[in-house]
Amino acid sequence: MSSPLPVPEGTRITVCEVGPRDGFQNEKTFIPTAKKIEIANALFASGVTHMQVTSFVSPRAVPQLADAEEVLAGIDRPEGAWITALVPNLRGAERAAQCALDAVHTVVSASETHNRKNVNRPVDQSLAEFEAVIDRLHTAGIAVEGGIATAFGCPFEGIVPPEQVARIARRYQELGAESVSLGDTTGMATPLTVRAAIRAIREAAPGLDIHLHFHNTRGVGLACVMTGLAEGVTHFDAAVGGLGGCPFAAGATGNICTEDLVYLLQESGYSTGIELDRLIDAALLTQDTIGHALPGQVIKAGPRLKRHDPDQTLTAAG
Amino acid sequence: MSSPLPVPEGTRITVCEVGPRDGFQNEKTFIPTAKKIEIANALFASGVTHMQVTSFVSPRAVPQLADAEEVLAGIDRPEGAWITALVPNLRGAERAAQCALDAVHTVVSASETHNRKNVNRPVDQSLAEFEAVIDRLHTAGIAVEGGIATAFGCPFEGIVPPEQVARIARRYQELGAESVSLGDTTGMATPLTVRAAIRAIREAAPGLDIHLHFHNTRGVGLACVMTGLAEGVTHFDAAVGGLGGCPFAAGATGNICTEDLVYLLQESGYSTGIELDRLIDAALLTQDTIGHALPGQVIKAGPRLKRHDPDQTLTAAG
Helix, strand or coil: CCCCCCCCCCCECEEEECHHHHHHHHCCCCCCHHHHHHHHHHHHHCCCCEEEEEECCCCCCCHHHCCHHHHHHHCCCCCCCEEEEECCCHHHHHHHHCCCCCEEEEEEECCHHHHHHHHCCCHHHHHHHHHHHHHHHHHCCCEEEEEEECCCCECCCECCCHHHHHHHHHHHHHHCCCEEEEECCCCCCCHHHHHHHHHHHHHHCCCCEEEEECECCCCCHHHHHHHHHHCCCCEEEEEHHHCCCCCCCCCCCCECEHHHHHHHHHCCCCECCCCHHHHHHHHHHHHHHHCCCCCCCHHHHCCCCCCCCCCCCCCCCC | CCCCCCCCCCCECEEEECHHHHHHHHCCCCCCHHHHHHHHHHHHHCCCCEEEEEECCCCCCCHHHCCHHHHHHHCCCCCCCEEEEECCCHHHHHHHHCCCCCEEEEEEECCHHHHHHHHCCCHHHHHHHHHHHHHHHHHCCCEEEEEEECCCCECCCECCCHHHHHHHHHHHHHHCCCEEEEECCCCCCCHHHHHHHHHHHHHHCCCCEEEEECECCCCCHHHHHHHHHHCCCCEEEEEHHHCCCCCCCCCCCCECEHHHHHHHHHCCCCECCCCHHHHHHHHHHHHHHHCCCCCCCHHHHCCCCCCCCCCCCCCCCC
16 A cells, blocks of 8 residues: 655645535525636635635526536636536536536546435446547546545445545546545445545555545534545645535534645645635635525634734633 | 654544633524533534533623533533633633633734634733633643634734744743644644644644644645644544634634544544544434534535445436
């Protein structure tokens, strides 16, 4: 087994904003296209460069993202932009190929039951179909991030063996995907499952870039980021404000929160290129737009060195 | 500087439940004494052994904990129990000395402004007064955990130098305290401040046992636990359900949540002696008792391997 080194302090970590896709798709009320563009642009203004902006799924299945082309056409691409969108199949790839995209995120589940529930086909059939999808995207000059959903556990099957995750990653590599993204679809990632999946992929698909996509369903999303850093990973997804949710856990949180992640990374000695104050502004705009409270903590408490008036009344200290 | 080693996997980690003190004191409505005892006993039944049960502060200052003696007399001490209470001064120590306590938690702030706000005296005066407090407690056979509040930052002064934390720890050691507890009073701890404080104490007060008490005000409490483990710390405080709050951040969470911490530790290869299912039961009892939702995530989502019906309708995967 390769022995990964922790990411050295000072390293630039890539924070990929996925709220406009993974977060918005969970919102019941349609968010006007102009508002989606305004939020994306506010995020770019804070220094975000990597963003999964939308999804080329069926507009009937996910009406919230039916405006994929308009959103992509409307955003202001910042310098260094890396704009991605989710593509489930060849039809989605055809749509994506017409847009200004740097990369596309495909998705297959590591568990058979979840893949059948999600896309109604076996895992190996999904992978076989990706050959044409990836060829089509590469022809259009678009890179591919191979998404692996339920990579750390399946809500139906339970444990997902790391060897199964590694087998899919290896297949993605053979098909030419530039990276894989391990999706913590229902918040089952833990330090040990994260470490096991990363190490299994490094063994099966050496050189393949690994991205981590955690949900905070059980409160340990940022602890899993610490494990990812300890295993040498430098790319993490997050959603502004902690948008999203879990269909299996009422009241549980969704994706890890971008502001909380950026705060953690910067306070751990890494750089992100993102200004936290402006990111908080984008999160507050998002919260105002969707009209309900978001679970992010930094938007409530502010940066740590915000000063308070000593004349304020204190409750007992702890 | 000493070079700390990470805590080896398999190690037993001490989880000290502080909800009955640090959590309850933030609840406006008086919790009946019998309910406090019932919650403590439910926590013990899950395998919790270490608990900060109450506080010997002035009943006028904190009416919620005016029943300190009754609660301590009413709880069922489990095997291996390590029962503690907060003591601010000699008057509190006299009360504590009459109770069945294993240890007492004293408290001084690392920042001058916070200490004056909290106990109306300079830091050095607090430390000088602890000499009589600690002598009184040791005479009664009670150990002392020297609490250092605002150890990772002060809401009034901002940065707290690790040397100041180490100086107080060294003084506690000279006075005979068996351990120090670094309190993250308003949720300002980060991986770098945690590491710096631990290393400064190891340098200034070799051999002194270090306990960590994090709040999750900015979402990074469990990430700071990962740093603590990497620095060799084996004792962490937490509050059932994530009880507590922050007087400076409306809506922000309080102490790190015991169920989420136990889940993280067990899923990181450590043992805690606590049964997660029964701990969740105790958290739900606590939530019912106080009558409002608690921020813990595991109480909402359940343990990770809880299975779901594949016939349930799924929303789009992420």
